[in-house]
Amino acid sequence: MREDRQPWLEDQYKVALNHRVFAMNAMTFTGEEVLKGANGRFYIVDLTVPHDEYPNDKMGFNPARGANGFNFDKFLSEMKKNGMSSIPVLNGNLLYTDVEQDTLIPQGQLPWDTNGNRKNPMDYKAFSSFLYQFAARYGKNQFTEDGGTIDRNLIKVIDSNEKLAGLDLIEAIEPGNEMDRNWFTDKEEASPGDMAAFLSAAIDGHMGLMGPGHGIRNADPSMKIVFPGLIDIKEDYFLDVRDELLDLRKDAEKYGYPINPLTNFVINVHKYPEYGRIYRKLNDTKGRPQFEDTDIYEQSVRFVNEMREEFPDCDIWMTESGYDKMTAEEGRMGTPTAPGDSVTDMGISPKAQARQLARLSLSMYGSGFDRLYLFTLKDPKAIGAGYYKVQFSTSGLIRKNGQKDLAWYVVNGMRSKLSGYFLRNYEIVDGMHIMTFSKNGESDIQALWLASVTGASTEKMINGDNKGGMSVFALEKSEDPDWLSGETYEKNSIEVKVTEFPILVQL
Numbered sequence: 001m002r003e004d005r006q007p008w009l010e011d012q013y014k015v016a017l018n019h020r021v022f023a024m025n026a027m028t029f030t031g032e033e034v035l036k037g038a039n040g041r042f043y044i045v046d047l048t049v050p051h052d053e054y055p056n057d058k059m060g061f062n063p064a065r066g067a068n069g070f071n072f073d074k075f076l077s078e079m080k081k082n083g084m085s086s087i088p089v090l091n092g093n094l095l096y097t098d099v100e101q102d103t104l105i106p107q108g109q110l111p112w113d114t115n116g117n118r119k120n121p122m123d124y125k126a127f128s129s130f131l132y133q134f135a136a137r138y139g140k141n142q143f144t145e146d147g148g149t150i151d152r153n154l155i156k157v158i159d160s161n162e163k164l165a166g167l168d169l170i171e172a173i174e175p176g177n178e179m180d181r182n183w184f185t186d187k188e189e190a191s192p193g194d195m196a197a198f199l200s201a202a203i204d205g206h207m208g209l210m211g212p213g214h215g216i217r218n219a220d221p222s223m224k225i226v227f228p229g230l231i232d233i234k235e236d237y238f239l240d241v242r243d244e245l246l247d248l249r250k251d252a253e254k255y256g257y258p259i260n261p262l263t264n265f266v267i268n269v270h271k272y273p274e275y276g277r278i279y280r281k282l283n284d285t286k287g288r289p290q291f292e293d294t295d296i297y298e299q300s301v302r303f304v305n306e307m308r309e310e311f312p313d314c315d316i317w318m319t320e321s322g323y324d325k326m327t328a329e330e331g332r333m334g335t336p337t338a339p340g341d342s343v344t345d346m347g348i349s350p351k352a353q354a355r356q357l358a359r360l361s362l363s364m365y366g367s368g369f370d371r372l373y374l375f376t377l378k379d380p381k382a383i384g385a386g387y388y389k390v391q392f393s394t395s396g397l398i399r400k401n402g403q404k405d406l407a408w409y410v411v412n413g414m415r416s417k418l419s420g421y422f423l424r425n426y427e428i429v430d431g432m433h434i435m436t437f438s439k440n441g442e443s444d445i446q447a448l449w450l451a452s453v454t455g456a457s458t459e460k461m462i463n464g465d466n467k468g469g470m471s472v473f474a475l476e477k478s479e480d481p482d483w484l485s486g487e488t489y490e491k492n493s494i495e496v497k498v499t500e501f502p503i504l505v506q507l
Contacts, residue, residue: 035095042104042184045095063137063161076138076169086170087226090134091177097126098187109187110179110194118194121248124201128214131175131202133157139220142166154213172266173216174319175202176228180237192237195228196244200261207249207257217261226266229319233269233303239310262314267307270320271296272375273360275328275336297363304368315370321360322374322395325353325405333395338500339455351476353395354407355501358414358475359433362447362502366426366435374411406479413478417504421445432458432498449502457499464492464507472496473504 037044063072079086093111098118116123136155142148143165155163176198182189190198200206203225205214216223230237242262252259273294300318307316325348328334337343337352344350357374364372376396397408421437424444428434428451435447450456464470471486472494486506496505 036102037104039104042106043095044102044104045099047096047099047101049096063134063157073164073167073169077167080169087172087174088134088138088170089174089177089229090131091174094126094130106184106188108177108183109185110190110198112198118190119197121197121200121206122209124198124206125210125214127175127198128201128205128210131173131216132205132213132219135173135216135219135223136165138167138170139223140166140168141220141222150219151212156213172224172226174226174228174268175199175216178231178270179228180234181231192240193244195237195241196248199227199241200245200248203261204257207252207255209255222264224264224266224315226317226319227268229268229270231270233271233299235303235306238267238307242310262311265311265313266315266317267311268317268319269303271300271318272321272333273323273356274332275323275334275356296360297367300364300367300369308368316368317371317373318364318369319371319373320375321364321372322376323353323356323360324395325350327352336453338453350405350407351501354405354410354476357397357407358410358502359449359500361411361414362435362449363433366423366433406476409478409483410475413473413475413483414504416484417473417506418445432460433502444507446505446507447502448496448498448505450498450500452500455500457497459495460498461493461495462505462507464494470494471506473506474501475503476501 035043036046076086092108093105095105097111097113098109098116099105099114110118111124111127112118112120113123113126132154133156136150141150143150143152145152146166148166150165152163152165155165157163179188179190179195179198201210201215203215204217205211208215208218212218216225227238242260245261246259249257249259249261252261273296275294304316307314322333323335324331324333326334327343327347327349328336330347335349335352335356337349338355341349341352361372374395374397396405397411398404418437421439423435424438425436426434431451433447433449433451437445437447439445446462448460450458462470469488469490470492471488473483473486477483486504496503
């Protein structure tokens with residue numbers, strides 16, 4: 001996702017210019033010239049152009065001058081130079097795979113080869129070739145003459161591009177997105193068997209049987225691969241995919257490849273609290289739920305524990321989550337508001353959203369995820385109040401005009417204060433969340449908040465470490481430059497006011 005209005009972005013370049021774990025769709029690389037027609041997200045492609053995989057693709061792999069002339073070499077290198085880690089989501093098919101003559105196809109359909117079988121790993125050859133080219137260019141492996149293992153003759157780029165390898169510009173590759181759902185047609189939804197076939201092709205060209213120039217790990221054996229994010233938390237789906245993979249690859253060792261390729265891998269899901277979806281089911285007599293009674297935390301704890309047991313060598317990420325700045329009444333991913341929360345004429349409550357994102361980030365970390373990614377950090381352009389709320393996410397930390405919302409300061413404030421600390425304990429007692437973080441035997445930090453959304457508060461006695469001195473940081477004040485110094489107390493025990501907005505107490 002790209003932003004072309006640089007003057008709006010200079011004061012927050014690192015995040016706003018590169019405001020998502022960005023996605024590259026197939027059309028960006030294959031070029032618009034393959035298209036004969038389009039209707040929304042559906043396309044008709046020119047089947048007279050030979051393009052069964054990159055050596056035969058007339059347009060070639062075109063990373064440095066893709067659709068609309070966009071230069072991904074420069075984009076990725078600017079991100080790295082500015083301290084960002086890039087994790088491309090290579091989502092969707094290559095437009096020309098699995099296409100019938102003059103048929104409108106959805107861009108996101110599974111990329112099995114034309115006339116192929118979606119459950120046969122060997123029939124994802126074109127996409128596997130594409131992934132090899134991508135991983136070879138942007139991964140760590142070098143050409144053989146430079147000490148690596150990549151044959152320069154396998155690199156196929158369009159004539160205007162230079163053959164390059166080992167640019168080391170990306171942290172990981174996610175070779176698809178939400179492939180477990182039927183978004184438009186049945187050509188998009190991957191069963192566990194479909195996903196296993198796709199992954200075996202994507203990872204290593206199905207045990208190398210596709211020949212040289214196929215698969216991510218054949219281009220860069222060290223590349224981290226992210227499981228295409230599922231639309232929800234689904235333990236059984238991962239287990240079924242693994243079982244299908246083991247069956248498909250039972251002869252892998254005789255080809256010199258692992259039977260189980262899920263190493264240096266990331267188990268990856270999406271999950272939104274969807275508070276607005278349950279809003280009407282849990283109302284009390286005042287028309288407001290007493291507690292934020294979503295199941296995201298309980299589900300996450302169960303999921304992470306099972307995945308740790310079944311996939312002990314894998315990271316576990318949630319790469320899409322968050323709350324929209326609209327209220328719960330306005331949308332299923334809307335933000336629950338408490339009495340006293342101001343709501344703008346666009347139905348947005350920046351304070352409520354900042355509070356909920358702080359709580360979500362802390363509780364997802366506490367449930368065991370290695371990483372949590374907010375769906376978007378920057379709002380889209382408003383196109384009219386009502387339509388804007390219905391059709392566009394407003395979950396960003398930054399407004400479209402560059403203005404930073406309170407959520408920006410809260411998220412960065414938490415990161416700043418908790419840097420170098422690790423989670424030692426997390427408990428929920430009578431609706432109060434208490435997280436304790438430790439740092440190399442030094443001081444602890446406690447994060448405390450109430451789960452209700454009623455404007456409630458309570459008092460809690462906090463005991464220090466007998467070294468004297470405690471500091472309290474109220475996250476909703478993190479927009480204030482003096483916030484970082486907090487309120488300091490020269491004693492070992494203090495009574496603090498705990499509200500629904502998290503506070504940090506440094507002991």
